[in-house]
Amino acid sequence: xxxxxSVTGLTRRYPDHVALDDVHLTIGTETITGLLGRNGAGKTxxxxxxxxxxxxxxxxxxxxxxxxxxxxxxLRRLVLVREDQEYPxxxxxxxxxxxxALRAASxxxxxxxxxxxxxxxxxxxxxxxxxxKSLSRGQRSALGITIGxxxxxxxxxxxxxxxxxxxxxxxxxxxxLLAEYADFxxxxxxxxxxIDEAAALFxxxxxxxxxxxxxxxxxxxxxxxxxxxxxxxxxxxxxxxGRPVWERRxxxxxxxxxxxxxxxxxxxxxxxxxxxxxxxxxxQQLVARAPGWAVGAGSLTERxxx
Amino acid sequence: MIRVxxxxxxxxxxxxxxxxxxxxxVFAVDVGRGGDTFxxxxxxxxxxFFVTGxxxxxxxxxxxxxxxxxxxxxxxxxxxxxxxxxxLYGLVIAGLQAIERATDGWGLSVTCFRSPxxxxxxxxxxxxxxxxxxxxxxxxxxxxGIVNRRWGMLGLIAFIALQVLVGLAVMFAYPNVGGHLDSxxxxxxxxxxxxxxxxxxxxxxxxxxxxxx
Numbered sequence: 475x476x477x478x479x480s481v482t483g484l485t486r487r488y489p490d491h492v493a494l495d496d497v498h499l500t501i502g503t504e505t506i507t508g509l510l511g512r513n514g515a516g517k518t519x520x521x522x523x524x525x526x527x528x529x530x531x532x533x534x535x536x537x538x539x540x541x542x543x544x545x546x547x548x549l550r551r552l553v554l555v556r557e558d559q560e561y562p563x564x565x566x567x568x569x570x571x572x573x574x575a576l577r578a579a580s581x582x583x584x585x586x587x588x589x590x591x592x593x594x595x596x597x598x599x600x601x602x603x604x605x606x607k608s609l610s611r612g613q614r615s616a617l618g619i620t621i622g623x624x625x626x627x628x629x630x631x632x633x634x635x636x637x638x639x640x641x642x643x644x645x646x647x648x649x650x651l652l653a654e655y656a657d658f659x660x661x662x663x664x665x666x667x668x669i670d671e672a673a674a675l676f677x678x679x680x681x682x683x684x685x686x687x688x689x690x691x692x693x694x695x696x697x698x699x700x701x702x703x704x705x706x707x708x709x710x711x712x713x714x715x716g717r718p719v720w721e722r723r724x725x726x727x728x729x730x731x732x733x734x735x736x737x738x739x740x741x742x743x744x745x746x747x748x749x750x751x752x753x754x755x756x757x758q759q760l761v762a763r764a765p766g767w768a769v770g771a772g773s774l775t776e777r778x779x780x
Numbered sequence: 781m782i783r784v785x786x787x788x789x790x791x792x793x794x795x796x797x798x799x800x801x802x803x804x805x806v807f808a809v810d811v812g813r814g815g816d817t818f819x820x821x822x823x824x825x826x827x828x829f830f831v832t833g834x835x836x837x838x839x840x841x842x843x844x845x846x847x848x849x850x851x852x853x854x855x856x857x858x859x860x861x862x863x864x865x866x867x868l869y870g871l872v873i874a875g876l877q878a879i880e881r882a883t884d885g886w887g888l889s890v891t892c893f894r895s896p897x898x899x900x901x902x903x904x905x906x907x908x909x910x911x912x913x914x915x916x917x918x919x920x921x922x923x924x925g926i927v928n929r930r931w932g933m934l935g936l937i938a939f940i941a942l943q944v945l946v947g948l949a950v951m952f953a954y955p956n957v958g959g960h961l962d963s964x965x966x967x968x969x970x971x972x973x974x975x976x977x978x979x980x981x982x983x984x985x986x987x988x989x990x991x992x993x
Contacts, residue, residue, distance in 0.1 A: 527845050528992045544989075549848040560842035560993070562791075574790040575843070581786045582847040627848075 476539040478503045478629050478661035479524060484533035486519050486685075493519040495685035497533070501678070503628075504659040506651075508676035508693070510669055510761045516685040517665045518556070521633045524663075525554035537629060550582065555622035557615070557634040563607040572609070572617055573602040576624075585626035590654070594620040597646045611638030619647050623654050632664045644668070648675060669758035679757065681764040689764040698754050700763075701737060704730040705750035713750055720763055732763070784849050784857025788836060795832065795865050802828050803872070810892040818891045822873070822899075829869075829914045833862055833921025837984075838929045842993040855922070855988045859981060862918035870911030874903045898966045909970045916977035923984035930991045 479501035486494040494516045501507050509517050522528035523535055526542040526549050535541060542548045563570045572595070580586045595602060598616035600609075609617065615636050622630055636644050652675065655662060666672050679696060681689035700720070703710055710729040718734040732755065737745075745752050755763075789795065806821035813819070836858050844854045877893040885891055893899065898913075899906045927939045950957060964972065 522992070525846075526850070529990065544850045544852060546848070546850050546853060549850060552848060554846060556846065559846055560839075562840045562843055569793075570791055578787045578790045578843070579847055581783050582849070 475503060477501060477536075478505075478538060479663070480534075480536040481520075481524075482534045484520075484523065484535060485531050486516075486523065486528065487531045492685050494523075494530075497682075497685070497687050499680060499687055499690065501661060501663065501680075503661050505677045506655060506662045506664065506675050507678040507680060508669070508672060508757075509663050509665040509680050509682065511682035513667075515682045517682055518633050520682065521554060521556075521631045521663065521665060524629075525549070525552060525631060527554065550584070551627055552629040552631070553583070553622050553625040553627040554631040555618040555633065555635045557618075557637045559614070559618055561606045563605065570606050571602065572600060572604050572606060575606060575617060575621065576602070579621045579625060583625040583627060585658075587624050587626055590626075591620050591624035594623060594650060597650065598643055612636075612640065612643065613638075615639050616643065623650060626654070626658050627660065629661045630663070632662070632666075634665055634667065636666075636668075644671065648672065651675065669761055670756050673757040676757075679761070681761050683764065689761070693757070696757065696760060698736055700732060700734050700755040700760050702730060702732050702753045702755060703745065703750055704728065704753075705748065709748040709750055713745055713748055781853050781857040781860060784844060784854050785861045787844055787847065787849070788840060788858055788861050795861070798832075799825055799828055799865075799869055800872075803876070807876075807892050811886065811888060811890050814888065814890065816885055816889045816891045818895050820895070821892060822895070825869070825873075826913060826917045829862070829866065830917040830921035830924075833858075833918035833923075834925040834928075835921075836862070837922045837925030837988075839925075841926075841929055841991065845993050851988045851991055852985075855926075855985055858922060859919060859984070862922070863915045866911050866914035866918060869914055870907045870909075873899070873910040874907040877906050878903050898969060901966055905967060905970075909966055909973075912970050912974045912977060916973050916980060919977055919980035919984060923980050923987065926984055926987045926991060929993070930987060 477500045479499065481497055481499040484494050484497040484499075485492065497516075497520065499520075509520070511517050519528060523530055524537055524542060526544065529543060535543075537548050538551055540548050542552065561570055561575060576588075576591050580588060580591075592602075594616075598613075598620070600613055600616050600620070604613075606614070606617065615638050619632075619635050622632055622635065636647055639647070648671075651662070651664075664672060664675065673693070676693040679689065679691055679693050680687060703713055705728065707724060707727055707729040710731050714731050714733050719731055720734060721732040723730045737752065742752065802825050806824055810819060810821055837855070840858070841854060845851070849857070873893055877899060880886060880890070880893050893906075898909055901909075924936065924939070928936045931938070954960075961969070961972070
């Protein structure tokens with residue numbers, strides 16, 4: 475089956491920096507992928523290139539089997555919701571309203587669901603007759619999410635879609651995204667900083683750092699992949715001997731080590747007998763360490779086996 | 781292309797109502813001042829088409845691309861809409877001119893829609909000249925909007941400076957160009973404007989191809 479997204483050797487250079495550096499990436503159809511990384515890592519540039527809004531310096535990009543740039547057959551089946559989306563709400567023309575944005579989107583997406591859009595507006599407490607210019611940051615995010623979900627596009631890209639949204643509204647987004655995905659499966663790529671909050675959504679995780687993909691793995695494989703082991707120094711050393719270790723900290727007779735690799739039932743029993751505490755790293759903790767992991771000697775084999 | 785035109789018409793105020801309101805204002809000012817001298821108030825409508833072309837590309841492009849339009853379809857759809865509106869407003873101006881002529885200046889000897897040189901022929905010549913002029917200004921404005929979107933304010937300044945340089949070069953190369961233009965009648969000038977409109981259309985299209993948002 476043709477993947478929804480296929481990127482090979484993608485590089486995007488700007489005069490003062492390299493935003494993407496030899497990126498290779500494949501995203502299957504009907505999956506939810508978390509696109510994670512620090513500010514300025516290259517996530518937005520990647521999503522803009524996938525949506526044909528930016529051009530690569532080199533490399534190949536295919537979305538739904540074809541290059542997206544200036545390709546209406548691809549772009550009409552794709553929606554990109556950006557945190558910094560510009561609307562036609564400029565000075566002197568402030569009456570571009572939420573309803574106008576939705577009407578415009580309804581012209582453009584053949585699977586547009588007006589009922590869903592209305593229901594989402596209600597959930598987010600957003601009035602359709604409100605001028606886009608007067609929306610708060612969170613309300614603009616709600617408008618973007620509404621368009622992104624109601625478009626029911628085959629490829630739905632969310633770039634930090636919930637900036638400014640409160641916790642309740644974010645939960646609405648997660649719930650509605652999952653419900654929509656169950657009813658109308660599609661390829662969703664969600665770029666976010668709120669990693670642990672959204673972690674349960676992801677089937678795949680892609681981490682970008684300084685323009686390079688440093689982690690590309692199934693989310694299930696990552697869970698329990700890295701564990702913090704703490705306890706008496708001698709017991710910790712004994713337990714982690716021969717295993718890949720990311721990080722080691724010591725305080726007096728106690729030590730804490732971040733260790734890579736799935737633990738068996740036997741391992742857990744041994745840890746208990748040694749008086750060690752085992753705490754799996756959350757996805758957010760894991761992502762925070764991923765750049766170092768990728769460049770760290772001896773750890774790359776673990777990465778490829780995830 | 782049609783989807784882009786529909787997108788542009790989600791708020792048709794600037795396209796439909798504002799030019800009409802401007803025409804009404806121009807007319808009201810001319811009537812208020814009285815006299816049968818053409819004061820060039822119609823230039824305000826031309827200016828409005830320029831500004832509309834500028835805003836409809838620079839400001840409407842990002843959301844248009846977000847909704848899946850390509851740069852080419854956005855450009856073609858917006859240009860098509862602007863040219864269609866020019867056709868319509870050309871007809872409105874020709875109609876108003878016919879009424880003005882038939883009523884001897886609205887019964888007040890006012891000259892608002894008859895320019896001595898450009899717009900003083902039969903209704904179809906007025907229609908054609910107005911249509912071409914409005915289209916050219918709209919396309920010119922679109923080109924400015926795209927240049928601004930692609931290269932920002934510095935690019936826009938360079939774009940204007942380049943045109944000034946080209947204009948000066950033409951004047952130096954052909955010192956009689958001004959006199960030659962003066963000798964042209966309304967339809968000849970319409971032809972020159974149409975040629976410029978084609979240049980603007982091609983220039984805007986070439987510029988929009990690598991715009992990013």
